[in-house]
Amino acid sequence: MTQVATSLVGIMVVLLGSGMWIGLGLVATGAAMLALFRPQMPFIKLLAQQSWNVLSSPELLALPLFILMAEVLFRTNISASLFTGLTPWLRRVPGRLTHINVMGCTLFASVCGSSAATTVTVGRITAGELLKRGYDRDLVIGSLAGAGTLGFLIPPSTIMIIYGVMAEESILRLFMAGILPGALLAAAYMGYIGIRALLSPDAIGEAPPPSSMMHKLGALADLGPLLLLILFVIGSMYGGIASPTEAAAAGVIGAMVIGFAQRKLDLPGLLAAARQAAENSAMIGLIMVGAMFLSTAIGYLGLPRYIAGVINGWGLSPLALIAVLLVFYILLGMVMEGLAIIVMTLPITLPLVEAAGYDKVWFGVFIVIVVEMAQISPPVGFNLTVLQRLTGDSIGRITRATMPFFLIMAAFVFLIAVFPQIVSIVPDMMRN
Amino acid sequence: MDSSVERGGAPASSGRFGAIIAPIDAVTRAGNIVAGLALLAILVMITAEIVSRNLMGRSLPFSWDYSAYAMGTAFMMASADALRRGAHVRVSAVLEAVPYRLSRVLEFGACLVGLAACAALAWALTEMAWLSFQRGSTSATVMRTPLAWPQGLTALGAIILTLQCAAQILRLARGERLAEGAAIE
Amino acid sequence: QTSWDMSVVWPEGNFHTQNAMTFAEQVSEATDGEVQITVHSGGALGIKGPEGMAAVRDGLVPIADILMSQQVGENPALGVETLPYLAPTLPDLALLHKFYRPMVESIAEDMNQKLLYMVPWPGQAVYSPNKIETLADLEGLTIRVVDANGDAFFNALGAAPLQMPWGEVVPSLAAGTIKGVTTSSSSGVDGAFWEFMDNMNTFNWQASSNIVTVNLDSWNALDPEDQKAIEEVAAALEGDFWMNSANEDAAKIATLKENGMTVTAPSEELRAALVEKAKPLWEEFKTRVPEAAPVIDNYLAVRGE
Ligand code: NA
Ligand code: NA
Numbered sequence: 001m002t003q004v005a006t007s008l009v010g011i012m013v014v015l016l017g018s019g020m021w022i023g024l025g026l027v028a029t030g031a032a033m034l035a036l037f038r039p040q041m042p043f044i045k046l047l048a049q050q051s052w053n054v055l056s057s058p059e060l061l062a063l064p065l066f067i068l069m070a071e072v073l074f075r076t077n078i079s080a081s082l083f084t085g086l087t088p089w090l091r092r093v094p095g096r097l098t099h100i101n102v103m104g105c106t107l108f109a110s111v112c113g114s115s116a117a118t119t120v121t122v123g124r125i126t127a128g129e130l131l132k133r134g135y136d137r138d139l140v141i142g143s144l145a146g147a148g149t150l151g152f153l154i155p156p157s158t159i160m161i162i163y164g165v166m167a168e169e170s171i172l173r174l175f176m177a178g179i180l181p182g183a184l185l186a187a188a189y190m191g192y193i194g195i196r197a198l199l200s201p202d203a204i205g206e207a208p209p210p211s212s213m214m215h216k217l218g219a220l221a222d223l224g225p226l227l228l229l230i231l232f233v234i235g236s237m238y239g240g241i242a243s244p245t246e247a248a249a250a251g252v253i254g255a256m257v258i259g260f261a262q263r264k265l266d267l268p269g270l271l272a273a274a275r276q277a278a279e280n281s282a283m284i285g286l287i288m289v290g291a292m293f294l295s296t297a298i299g300y301l302g303l304p305r306y307i308a309g310v311i312n313g314w315g316l317s318p319l320a321l322i323a324v325l326l327v328f329y330i331l332l333g334m335v336m337e338g339l340a341i342i343v344m345t346l347p348i349t350l351p352l353v354e355a356a357g358y359d360k361v362w363f364g365v366f367i368v369i370v371v372e373m374a375q376i377s378p379p380v381g382f383n384l385t386v387l388q389r390l391t392g393d394s395i396g397r398i399t400r401a402t403m404p405f406f407l408i409m410a411a412f413v414f415l416i417a418v419f420p421q422i423v424s425i426v427p428d429m430m431r432n
Numbered sequence: 433m434d435s436s437v438e439r440g441g442a443p444a445s446s447g448r449f450g451a452i453i454a455p456i457d458a459v460t461r462a463g464n465i466v467a468g469l470a471l472l473a474i475l476v477m478i479t480a481e482i483v484s485r486n487l488m489g490r491s492l493p494f495s496w497d498y499s500a501y502a503m504g505t506a507f508m509m510a511s512a513d514a515l516r517r518g519a520h521v522r523v524s525a526v527l528e529a530v531p532y533r534l535s536r537v538l539e540f541g542a543c544l545v546g547l548a549a550c551a552a553l554a555w556a557l558t559e560m561a562w563l564s565f566q567r568g569s570t571s572a573t574v575m576r577t578p579l580a581w582p583q584g585l586t587a588l589g590a591i592i593l594t595l596q597c598a599a600q601i602l603r604l605a606r607g608e609r610l611a612e613g614a615a616i617e
Numbered sequence: 618q619t620s621w622d623m624s625v626v627w628p629e630g631n632f633h634t635q636n637a638m639t640f641a642e643q644v645s646e647a648t649d650g651e652v653q654i655t656v657h658s659g660g661a662l663g664i665k666g667p668e669g670m671a672a673v674r675d676g677l678v679p680i681a682d683i684l685m686s687q688q689v690g691e692n693p694a695l696g697v698e699t700l701p702y703l704a705p706t707l708p709d710l711a712l713l714h715k716f717y718r719p720m721v722e723s724i725a726e727d728m729n730q731k732l733l734y735m736v737p738w739p740g741q742a743v744y745s746p747n748k749i750e751t752l753a754d755l756e757g758l759t760i761r762v763v764d765a766n767g768d769a770f771f772n773a774l775g776a777a778p779l780q781m782p783w784g785e786v787v788p789s790l791a792a793g794t795i796k797g798v799t800t801s802s803s804s805g806v807d808g809a810f811w812e813f814m815d816n817m818n819t820f821n822w823q824a825s826s827n828i829v830t831v832n833l834d835s836w837n838a839l840d841p842e843d844q845k846a847i848e849e850v851a852a853a854l855e856g857d858f859w860m861n862s863a864n865e866d867a868a869k870i871a872t873l874k875e876n877g878m879t880v881t882a883p884s885e886e887l888r889a890a891l892v893e894k895a896k897p898l899w900e901e902f903k904t905r906v907p908e909a910a911p912v913i914d915n916y917l918a919v920r921g922e
Contacts, residue, residue, distance in 0.1 A: 285507030
């Protein structure tokens, strides 16, 4: 098994390091691993099946729809008015407009079950504008990558649904359990941004001149269209009109209405938005195909099962177990896709964690956070690739910028391990 | 109004291999347009489902199935153009750190392995579509869609991706660098 | 020694998964450890429900537990059991299998695999906010269904059936986007449906079975002795597994009741009305899939219809 693990890392480092496109590099890595260790496996058939799974999965539909919504919104005045609306209000807050990333992601996460879609949508609206205004590049990128992952933790959440089905736990309870940790993580991100801003004030864009209350209230009017859009999407979902994926379509329609009303969008513009959205979707789609294929190949070779079995043999104390599992999931998260991680490890790790005294809902939140960390750990990290596209920076630079937020999440895992009430308090309130 | 869609890459027809690269680029761009239309088709179908269910009390049986197929079509059909314009993300740290000549060799090698991966994907999807056609396989849902059609569309996208990957190798051979993923405008 | 990875898409705690584990253990014993089966639950091998038979055919896995009705895209005759009210009780289903099993075996063989055993799911119930006592109570109910039969049947009943991915179901129920669901007692417990709906009616309108099949190349590579031992284990356990299915239904219904759900069965009149709406679908199916018609006719003849 050591041989399997070293070959995997070796092949991946060589292929991705030589500058191969990540999606294709993952396909090649998976094929090489199977050729080495499972030569009798009909890998073309497996590749076909895994690709088709990704390409025909209705569960993924919200992703291209939200990407399309972001492209449409990008062609409206929304971005500019978001900033003019909030600038006077955030003038005295340390970190100022950087907080828009965290607040925007938190808000958007409450309508969107996917982490990559949250990052791409909010980032498309805020990143360019923040960088243009002279905000610190690392802080802008890092906060987007970090807060974008809230898409999974704050309900609705595709990952929680998968976990709930596999662990036979109430999905509603899981959704409730994600709310407080999500809010706390968002607060932690904002706290970090504030501290960074106080420590190096020049990292933050120039302060706008002070403004009167009248001006401030007037500025709020600029936020009107965006607030209406968010209310429209949330309302369509929680009002029983649309399912979560359908709400994404409602969001695109709403964005189009704004664009047409502002006379910023026309039919050729809509087609251009669709073509750009298709390009962005294809980028994520190809990586997903590669990641699913490689993850399945790794699963066939039994690597995750083997490691989890080894950990089981150590007989650790609860906190030590959580620490080891955290490392285990961080390592898996570097090379595997989040959903595959859950599917392949849960049957072994869930009983371990339950024996250590944590319940299924708690472990669900733990799993969601480690899957979120997998979204921002290289080389297979969807939020990193999304930000690469949004900012044009290298994956290395983006990873470095994201690191503090990654560490905040790791620390947060320990916090909920010591105080499991953070997870259980909201679902328990609902039960009574 | 959106110049970014047409940005990227040197003019294909100029220089060596122009006669090969130019038609591949044309097919690639056509794939991107098909993909864009597929995304809009998803929007139309899901919106129609919301409207039909809420106003007419009837669900459209095809909306989920066909939307998912349109998504697969969009993913694969736009993939070649994403490659041409440098949208597919790659790790460039090593390439920037090593001497120029070595980085060109690495890039060439990466492109060749990439071509093999694309070809494997195209082969896999084409064979699957062909077998579905021969066996008459359909979806297990209400629509009983013959799977050869949606699978064939994704296979076509993968074939175009393979052609574009070959075109990238020709571009490298005539001294160009691969398109870099600059920030989208 | 032979090692087989067995793909099961159900979670670890599901009774089909537990059955598969029992089967694996007994196969190991019966073959003196010559054949070792490792059960991978929860779709850990990356194979989804509808592609089970294709995966075994293509040798992606040597053996798998497969929901037969999800394979109708490969061969429509695999959907016989799922016709509404064709075999609503376990004894009915056992009788149907007498005529049906040879057909399933031959379809499996055409797909390069051998059938080992078949185990039914508990029947499909209807979960709804209101009590369902007459057909009128179904009028306009937005109910999530999973297949063409469900769509046709609930349309015929005047409800508003719709299909959506399982992942959309719980949020949609919570928000009221859909009002009802038709599924088994097991899935009702898995989805904690008492959080959204007060009533469960044991319609049992649809049967469905899982089949466990083994790739023929893998099978033919075994010693004849081991083959015989595995066949005997499968035959011996199948009865127990059917009992597990019946017990599963009873236990899950008890769980639903414990959580405050009202569980009722259709009255004689309602049942008669439902069966009447179902019968045209049998005829339609026989026309569309003529090779399956004798199976249905012979079964119904023995049942006295
Ligand atoms: Na979310
Ligand atoms: Na990662």
